[in-house]
Amino acid sequence: MTVLTGSPAASASAASTAIIEVTGLSKNFGDTTVLSGVDFRVGEGEIVCIMGRSGSGKSTLLRCLNLLVEPTAGILRFRGVVTGSWPRRMNPIEAGRWRKQVCEHRRKIGMVFQHFELFPHLTAVQNVALGPRSVLGVPKQEAHARATDLLVRVGLEKFLNVRPGQLSGGQKQRVAIARALAMEPELLLLDEPTSALDPEMVSGVLDLLVELAAAGLTMVAVTHELGFAMQAAHRVVLIDDGQVIEETTPRQLLAAPVSQAARSFIRSLTAYHDLGDKTGHDVRSAGSGSGSSAGGAG
Amino acid sequence: MWAQWAHVLASGLVVTLELTGVISVCTIVFSLLLASAAVSEIKPLTRCCRLYSDVVRSIPLLPALIFVYYGLGRDFVQIGVNTFWLACLVFVLSESGYQAEIYRGIFRSMGAGQWEAGRSLGLRWRQIVTRVLLPSCLPAIIPVSVNAVVLILKDTSLASMITIQEVTLSANGLVSTSFQPLQVYILLAGFYLVVVLPIMGLSQLLERRLTRGARRPGIMLGTGFPGARRPVPLDLTDGKAAASAGRDVAGSP
């Protein structure tokens, strides 16, 4: 499924066509438990935002989806087929086979990192073309043509042969998005894609993500950008202490958070922001917002 | 036979260790002084120290030893001073050039602002060095100094070329009497390893213990591994970069 060809956005609850699903996911690093018993699924065409305090395990959850981190326990399914279940023991032969399976799995999933992680010794085009060339075996000419195409679509036609060191943060992130898209992934993971950007560049990147969402790309994003969640996400999942504490639509979460943890989290995020929806009403004041004085002009 | 050999080598080893001990202590002290001077804010002083380092590091140790020995050795013997001390002098002067450079790198990357801070408090040069610079840089200085001991120990083998009866010269003697170079030199290597390996292990242990947590890529590359002679002192914090090193972390709340 090519992403930028404008297929219509799918409906929110795609229960039977979950692209990726984890059940009973747990992850320990040594003695520290980072995730415990998390169930999470994403349907085709869904946009899900994962939110939580730092240290809540949201980044780890994201990395379990593309197996950058291997779970301690749980089952991972991709399009209904079990990719792996843990705990597991493997002999060296199985381990070799498993490594190949993991690479296969990752090819279907793209990832965008908080700190971009572009390859500094390659130009923008080379960065974007690396995946198709070295992983998919696309010949050099074609890979570069596709890469150029993608970079033009994300608005960087003037920076094709520039190295990351000479790009701004926003530009780097857009190259990073192009790099992930070049693999034609079925799912895009984003780990705080705008957290490391200067404020004036954030909207540029978010605009691009909104565009991709509208074109039907399935996305899971760890982010704090409530505006983005409101505009583009079908669902928001709130994580704290390694567990899912709330899972609703973005509007609901802001207007009427159920749990105490969710309430305090939302408050911490919105304390200095004006939150108006399109009709100019401050969503918070419509709900159970306790007397925060920053009720705003929309 | 091996026992006989070991006996001979052991007495040579004693001289090696004596050399190493004297040279190491003097080198470390002298280098610390040089390095402190090199990071002081007195321009002519820093330039002098850097010049000393650069010049000394350009001149190979063996020629220096041989020229000095041939030139002054006889005079020294006439005065009654053992050539042992002459050798020590040349060693110290030479090794200090390298060691001072390493210490200087440490001082600059870790003690960057401390000189100014000390001055602004009104401390004098000696106080700044002893109370501020050295204590704060100690975790990096110790492993590096242990390294230096290893290097000096290895370099003492050069003293065999100026007739100082250390362990390598003793081994050469054994070879010429026994005509079994393979065995003798393997034994010699063994002698060196027995002394060097524990020290290298100690250095690694110290480094791990003392730099727990702080992962400073600059220091790691420059001074990190035991036996590293020529520092790769990536001056990662060439003064200014201490603040801007690393990523721009907008940070998650």
Place this chain on the structure above:
Amino acid sequence: MNGTIFAAIMHGGIVTLEVAFGAWLIGSVIGLLLAILRQLGGKPAAWVIGILVAILRGVPQLVILYFAFFALPTLGINLSPVTAAIVALGAAEASFTAEYYRAAIATVAREQQEAGRSLGLPELKIFGLIVMPQALVVAVPALLNSLLGLLKLATLASAVGAPEILYNSQLEMNRVGHLLGIAATVIAVYLIVSLPGIHLVRRLERRVSRHLIAAT
């Protein structure tokens, strides 16, 4: 100073260069191989290489040279003084450059590997396409430093009779008797070669560290 003495010293200098460059090539290439093997070979390889490196680093270069020149013949391997010097100093240097490469690889952030993995690249390709290119750039100042060091270490070859600069100077000194001029010449030669070298390395290190900080 007499022309022929000077000529003798210069000819010695050429041999010194030969030894230094030869050892440097061996050291850099073998060191790279060792570093790669260590990285990719898993535990047993790392162990073996670790022991080899420890031995080569712990034994003085002079002793390794004596071994190569005096001991190997008893095993049937006869090396000329120059060859023995190149082999011995190269082997010793390899143990150091292996460590330089290792440190350089460590400076390539782990997140770069993550990015490569997220694309589905297998580990080998990540190492070859992403990690090594970046590591080699970082290692350049260290390798140049290594060459500078070898230019000095090459004088050890005089101990086994290689006609390099120190050996020739000693011959001349014994023959003629006045030490000072000869010593001064040798020292001057080294200063002329090394001082610019040291400055070049320093400048390169600064460039590399700036590159490291600015990258990504």
